[in-house]
Amino acid sequence: MVNKETGQEYLTGGVFLDVIPFERLVFTWGYPDAPFKDSPVVTLTLTAQGDRTEMIFHLRGFAGHPGDQYVYDGWSHTLDNLLTHLRDQN
Numbered sequence: 001m002v003n004k005e006t007g008q009e010y011l012t013g014g015v016f017l018d019v020i021p022f023e024r025l026v027f028t029w030g031y032p033d034a035p036f037k038d039s040p041v042v043t044l045t046l047t048a049q050g051d052r053t054e055m056i057f058h059l060r061g062f063a064g065h066p067g068d069q070y071v072y073d074g075w076s077h078t079l080d081n082l083l084t085h086l087r088d089q090n
Helices: 071-088
Strands: 016-018 026-030 041-049 052-060
Touching: 052 071
Parallel strands: none
Antiparallel strands: 016 026, 026 041, 041 052
């Protein structure tokens, strides 16, 4: 990930813990060499809603907050970018 304002790069990595195609994706997230047991866990749950899909994002193991310019804001910005990309596909 790259902070657009400062240009600072944040290397991230993880391990997939659970994959159910079109329904659920669970993975660790953090620094590439972070110990597995200490890594935050991201869960994405997908639910069909007619011709749309609802995605629920949950991050466990790291407390972020709006305006932190780090975890919360980074994921918020990333999910906003995903939404923009998906809207542009229609």
